[in-house]
Amino acid sequence: MPSDQRQFRLDVDELPTRWYNIIPDLPEPLPPPKDPEDGPSRMEQLPNMMIGECLKQEFSTDSWIDIPEGLRQLYLQAGRPRPLFRALSLEKALGTPARLYYKSEFYSPTGSHKVNTALAQAYYAKEQGFERLTTETGAGQWGNALAYATALTGLECTVYWVRAVYKWKAARLGFIKMLGGEVYASPSDRTEAGRKLYEQNPDHPGSLGIAISEGLEDSKNDPKAAYCLGSVLNHVLLHQTVIGLETQKQFEKAGVYPDLVISCLGGGSNFGGFALPFMGDVLTKGKKIQFIAAQSQAAPNLQGEYRYNFADHAEITPMLKMCTLGHKAVLEPIKGDGLRYHGCSPIISLLRHHGYIDTVAYPQDEKHVFESARLFVNAEGFLPAPESAYSVCCAIDEAKKCKETGEGKVIAFNVSGHGFMDMEGYREVLGIE
Amino acid sequence: MPSDQRQFRLDVDELPTRWYNIIPDLPEPLPPPKDPEDGPSRMEQLPNMMIGECLKQEFSTDSWIDIPEGLRQLYLQAGRPRPLFRALSLEKALGTPARLYYKSEFYSPTGSHKVNTALAQAYYAKEQGFERLTTETGAGQWGNALAYATALTGLECTVYWVRAVYKWKAARLGFIKMLGGEVYASPSDRTEAGRKLYEQNPDHPGSLGIAISEGLEDSKNDPKAAYCLGSVLNHVLLHQTVIGLETQKQFEKAGVYPDLVISCLGGGSNFGGFALPFMGDVLTKGKKIQFIAAQSQAAPNLQGEYRYNFADHAEITPMLKMCTLGHKAVLEPIKGDGLRYHGCSPIISLLRHHGYIDTVAYPQDEKHVFESARLFVNAEGFLPAPESAYSVCCAIDEAKKCKETGEGKVIAFNVSGHGFMDMEGYREVLGIE
Numbered sequence: 001m002p003s004d005q006r007q008f009r010l011d012v013d014e015l016p017t018r019w020y021n022i023i024p025d026l027p028e029p030l031p032p033p034k035d036p037e038d039g040p041s042r043m044e045q046l047p048n049m050m051i052g053e054c055l056k057q058e059f060s061t062d063s064w065i066d067i068p069e070g071l072r073q074l075y076l077q078a079g080r081p082r083p084l085f086r087a088l089s090l091e092k093a094l095g096t097p098a099r100l101y102y103k104s105e106f107y108s109p110t111g112s113h114k115v116n117t118a119l120a121q122a123y124y125a126k127e128q129g130f131e132r133l134t135t136e137t138g139a140g141q142w143g144n145a146l147a148y149a150t151a152l153t154g155l156e157c158t159v160y161w162v163r164a165v166y167k168w169k170a171a172r173l174g175f176i177k178m179l180g181g182e183v184y185a186s187p188s189d190r191t192e193a194g195r196k197l198y199e200q201n202p203d204h205p206g207s208l209g210i211a212i213s214e215g216l217e218d219s220k221n222d223p224k225a226a227y228c229l230g231s232v233l234n235h236v237l238l239h240q241t242v243i244g245l246e247t248q249k250q251f252e253k254a255g256v257y258p259d260l261v262i263s264c265l266g267g268g269s270n271f272g273g274f275a276l277p278f279m280g281d282v283l284t285k286g287k288k289i290q291f292i293a294a295q296s297q298a299a300p301n302l303q304g305e306y307r308y309n310f311a312d313h314a315e316i317t318p319m320l321k322m323c324t325l326g327h328k329a330v331l332e333p334i335k336g337d338g339l340r341y342h343g344c345s346p347i348i349s350l351l352r353h354h355g356y357i358d359t360v361a362y363p364q365d366e367k368h369v370f371e372s373a374r375l376f377v378n379a380e381g382f383l384p385a386p387e388s389a390y391s392v393c394c395a396i397d398e399a400k401k402c403k404e405t406g407e408g409k410v411i412a413f414n415v416s417g418h419g420f421m422d423m424e425g426y427r428e429v430l431g432i433e
Numbered sequence: 434m435p436s437d438q439r440q441f442r443l444d445v446d447e448l449p450t451r452w453y454n455i456i457p458d459l460p461e462p463l464p465p466p467k468d469p470e471d472g473p474s475r476m477e478q479l480p481n482m483m484i485g486e487c488l489k490q491e492f493s494t495d496s497w498i499d500i501p502e503g504l505r506q507l508y509l510q511a512g513r514p515r516p517l518f519r520a521l522s523l524e525k526a527l528g529t530p531a532r533l534y535y536k537s538e539f540y541s542p543t544g545s546h547k548v549n550t551a552l553a554q555a556y557y558a559k560e561q562g563f564e565r566l567t568t569e570t571g572a573g574q575w576g577n578a579l580a581y582a583t584a585l586t587g588l589e590c591t592v593y594w595v596r597a598v599y600k601w602k603a604a605r606l607g608f609i610k611m612l613g614g615e616v617y618a619s620p621s622d623r624t625e626a627g628r629k630l631y632e633q634n635p636d637h638p639g640s641l642g643i644a645i646s647e648g649l650e651d652s653k654n655d656p657k658a659a660y661c662l663g664s665v666l667n668h669v670l671l672h673q674t675v676i677g678l679e680t681q682k683q684f685e686k687a688g689v690y691p692d693l694v695i696s697c698l699g700g701g702s703n704f705g706g707f708a709l710p711f712m713g714d715v716l717t718k719g720k721k722i723q724f725i726a727a728q729s730q731a732a733p734n735l736q737g738e739y740r741y742n743f744a745d746h747a748e749i750t751p752m753l754k755m756c757t758l759g760h761k762a763v764l765e766p767i768k769g770d771g772l773r774y775h776g777c778s779p780i781i782s783l784l785r786h787h788g789y790i791d792t793v794a795y796p797q798d799e800k801h802v803f804e805s806a807r808l809f810v811n812a813e814g815f816l817p818a819p820e821s822a823y824s825v826c827c828a829i830d831e832a833k834k835c836k837e838t839g840e841g842k843v844i845a846f847n848v849s850g851h852g853f854m855d856m857e858g859y860r861e862v863l864g865i866e
Contacts, residue, residue: 005445006509012440076439078814079516079537089510089585104512107540109814111853151811152522171604171856175816177865178807178856374611378584381511381542383608420544420853423604423611432610 006088008250010081015072016245018064019238022276022347025063025283027354030234030346031321032059034308042318049219049227053124057235065238067120074119074152080242082107084250090379091399098402099256100395103247103274103414106382110175112338112417113270114145114230117239121228122149132156132225134218136186136211138266139338139387140165140172141417142230147181158225160186160194160214164205164333172421186211193217193314208267208341209313209327216316231267232311232320232345240273243414248277251412258289258412260398264390265293265302265359266338268345270416278412279351293348293359294394298334300361301325301344306353309343323349334364335425336386360394369393370429373419385417386425439521441683443514448505449678451497452671455709455780458496458716460787463667463779464754465492467741475751482652482660486557490668498671500553507552507585513675515540517683523812524832531835532689533828536680536707536847539815543608545771545850546703547578547663550672554661555582565589565658567651569619569644571699572771572820573598573605574850575663580614591658593619593627593647597638597766605854619644626650626747641700641774642746642760649749664700665744665753665778673706676847681710684845691722691845693831697823698726698735698792699771701778703849711845712784726781726792727827731767733794734758734777739786742776756782767797768858769819793827802826803862806852818850819858 023030035041046055057065067075087100105113125133133150136159137143143159150157159176163185166173176183186206187194193213197204212229219227229236251257261278265271271293281287293302302323309324311317324343325331331340344352351357362369366386372393373384384392395413402409419426426432456463468474479488490498500508520533538546558566566583569592570576576592583590592609596618599606609616619639620627626646630637645662652660662669684690694711698704704726714720726735735756742757744750757776758764764773777785784790795802799819805826806817817825828846835842852859859865 006506007445007512009442009444011442011444012438073439077518077522079440079518079540083512085510085512107512109816148814152814170860171853174856174860174865175853178810178816178859178863180811377611378613381581381585383542383611418853420604420608420851421856423607423854426611427603427607430611432607 004088006086008084008253010246010249012076014249015075015081016067016242018066020241020245020277020280021060021063021065021238022280023234024061025280026350030350033318033320036319042316049216051121051124051226052128054121054235057238058233068123071120071123074123078109078115078119079107081246084247087380090376093375093379094396094399094403096399096403097406097408098399099408099410100399101412103243105243105414105416106384106418108417110144110148111421112141112145112385113240113243113273114142115148116242116273117230117236117269118145118149120239122153122155125226126153126155130155130224130226132158132222133228134158134215134225135228135230136160136208136215138162138165138208138340140169141338141385143181144172144176146228147176147179151179157181158218159183160188160211162186162206162208162211162337165337168424169421186214188214191217205333207313207331212312213314213316216312231269234347236269237272237276237345237347240269241276243273244275244277247274247412256410259409260290260292260411262292262294262391262394262398262411262413264339264387264416265295265344266341266387268348270414272345272348274414279356291357292394293357294390295359295361296334296336296339296364297361298332298364299325299340299342301342302352302359303361306349311343320346321349322346323352332364335366335429336390338387339390362390362393366429370426372396374430382415383419384415385419386422388416391415437521439519441517441686443679443682445509447682448508448514449500449675451499453674453678453710453713454493454496454498454671455713456667457494458713459783463783466751466753469752475749482649484554484557484659485561487554487668490671491666501556504553504556507556511542511548511552512540514679517680520813523809526808526812527829527832527836529832529836530839530841531832532841532843533832534845536676538676538847538849539817539851541850543577543581544854545574545578545818546673546676546706547575548581549675549706550663550669550702551578551582553672555586555588558659559586559588563588563657563659565591565655566661567591567648567658568661568663569593569641569648571595571598571641571773573602574771576614577605577609579661580609580612584612590614591651592616593621593644595619595639595641595644595770598770601857602854619647621647624650638766640746640764645745646747646749649745664702667780669702670705670709670778670780673702674709676706677708677710680707680845689843692842693723693725693844695725695727695824695827695831695844695846697772697820697849698728698777699774699820701781703847705778705781707847712789724790725827726790727823728792728794729767729769729772729797730794731765731797732758732773732775734775735785735792736794739782744776753779754782755779756785765797768799768862769823771820772823795823795826799862803859805829807863815848816852817848818852819855821849824848
């Protein structure tokens with residue numbers, strides 16, 4: 001029954017050997033990061049704080065970049081390639097003529113797609129002789145992924161975790177510590193960037209922007225440490241393209257091609273990783289695909305201005321040209337905290353600016369989003385992360401539109417992570433006692 | 434690099450089409466269940482409480498039983514077949530000449546191997562026209578798996594959950610409820626079997642034996658309900674053989690054959706599912722394999738007497754011939770609660786009685802076991818369930834022995850579930866703040 005096949009997989013030797021770099025295929029040259037008009041140069045600091053190979057990839061104009069064999073082994077160890085599922089039961093529950101396919105990044109060892117770049121960054125850092133990696137985390141998925149990658153590669157790891165989330169994700173905190181990671185609620189009193197905010201309010205909820213400032217400052221003061229970012233930057237999206245490249249091969253096996261590509265979007269790494277290989281088909285092969293980024297009204301950064309802005313709260317980073325709500329914007333806490341960031345990846349922002357990406361922003365009470373996740377769980381059985389629930393919700397909404405119009409669209413969406421460690425968020429929003 | 438390959442997978446069309454029934458290959462006929470000398474007949478009640486097809490399978494002497502196509506589709510939806518991993522990083526960390534391979538049942542949608550039989554039982558119950566399934570659960574994995582299977586097949590589900598565990602697994606409770614399952618802490622005041630114990634002590638920690646009595650009684654009183662058991666019985670082990678059958682194909686691809694097959698053992702379903710297809714090779718093809726069941730000193734049932742005993746606390750079930758600690762034995766709570774059961778599957782018990790299975794029982798403080806899990810997580814990256822940690826621990830202990838003797842044994846072990854929803858247990862035992 002090939003037309004009703006539920007699962008499409010790749011063998012281990014079909015794991016991609018190269019990442020796809022969309023930069024040379026963009027409709028205009030990507031505006032580079034730059035220094036602000038005042039103050040010390042941030043650009044000159046980058047080589048001291050960043051992993052050399054990642055910095056090189058950040059500015060690469062090669063279309064394809066080889067995945068080192070040692071790193072491919074780590075991807076295999078992490079269970080890649082991951083299956084593509086046809087959501088036949090969900091289609092039936094919705095009574096839609098659309099065909100729904102979802103990628104299973106929830107099969108990640110730590111629970112999200114973040115391991116794809118965490119492993120790459122740890123691999124290159126180890127090669128370069130670094131001993132410790134510092135970073136920020138919002139939802140906790142990125143901090144967990146980096147702690148995992150450092151454990152596997154024999155490095156140390158320091159994580160600054162947005163306090164609003166740190167406080168309710170005890171299980172994930174335990175997992176990071178079990179992996180040997182050192183964790184601080186952010187803002188903390190360990191950095192200049194955090195101290196002032198912490199002293200004003202020791203229960204300050206924090207933000208990704210503040211936590212980035214803390215992670216950066218920590219690594220700046222230690223020559224053995226490198227700073228890693230889990231989203232936004234070009235090299236992060238590059239590493240994540242392994243998701244979309246696998247998915248393309250799986251669609252080839254399925255004998256179909258997506259009309260609609262959907263994923264949730266915070267800083268842009270899972271959206272980019274899933275969508276950019278398909279975007280490449282649009283830009284270079286004349287394929288027609290609609291792309292939708294699913295966001296929260298708490299942080300609808302794709303609806304913000306397209307301009308140069310800092311990536312962090314304390315203005316330690318260079319300025320990036322991006323769709324932004326402003327780096328000082330106050331963003332209300334949501335359970336899908338991984339989507340709560342003021343700006344969006346420069347690559348995605350440019351594509352948005354040129355009209356290649358549509359966006360939807362869901363109400364921040366998250367009821368509609370989490371009810372969609374419940375529907376998905378009851379039909380398909382996999383529990384999405386709160387962030388991934390936005391992706392699921394958007395796919396379901398589009399499938400419902402197809403029911404009205406009678407269109408048999410092929411809808412591809414990415415379930416970027418699982419929600420086993422985020423149940424408290426679901427219980428609270430869905431009123432499960 | 435075939436000799437160092439890290440992952441072995443099967444394509445969707447390599448999913449087994451039949452389960453392996455070891456009963457006709459056992460060294461002596463399997464002693465059947467029977468009624469106790471006094472009281473009403475339990476055997477006559479079975480057809481009213483149990484799913485017809487499962488009851489038929491319980492007594493089947495066919496070596497192979499077809500997996501219905503509709504159920505195979507559910508297995509595919511649940512992500513089967515699951516990869517077999519070579520634990521190269523763990524081998525390196527241990528400095529052992531042994532080769533370690535682990536099966537990834539932690540890739541289950543609810544977190545354990547239990548879905549393999551939950552889907553089968555729900556599938557057959559639906560076919561037979563039942564509307565509700567009742568059951569017990571210890572660690573929560575089985576109750577969660579059944580709630581998942583009923584959600585996918587459109588049935589209702591009632592779960593009696595051992596109170597000692599119910600109280601600390603809020604996330605898993607939420608997941609069961611999100612799947613529409615109805616859950617009661619056991620002993621409860623909803624059944625005769627539970628009421629007396631509940632009234633004596635509303636905080637009674639409960640046991641699997643008590644919870645089984647409650648689930649049985651609930652279904653006995655409702656003609657639309659069937660009772661399901663997640664372990665012990667022959668048909669449950671039969672359904673679980675899909676694990677070992679996949680693993681055998683994967684070892685064939687790896688070009689090696691195990692010297693040692695290890696898994697944790699409570700009632701015997703994951704151990705049986707993983708080991709019995711290999712045991713079949715021993716019984717019918719003259720292969721030589723050592724089998725080790727990893728248990729807790731809190732419930733070392735394989736070291737108990739081999740005799741007829743009730744499967745539940747309230748003596749509602751027929752008597753089964755099994756290795757048992759006695760159905761009234763008081764078993765201390767442990768974090769790996771899925772291993773805390775007074776008796777062991779009749780099939781496994783008979784094989785144990787004939788000397789085919791070795792056993793080890795770890796101290797009930799679980800420190801050694803969970804430290805082994807931490808070592809595994811830091812080397813391999815996957816977080817085992819507390820129960821599966823026993824399997825991991827035993828494999829590591831055996832690999833260390835190989836280091837001393839210089840033996841390059843091939844060790845196969847099953848990681849029957851993930852620990853994302855059991856972190857509090859790890860934190861408590863490992864002292865992670």
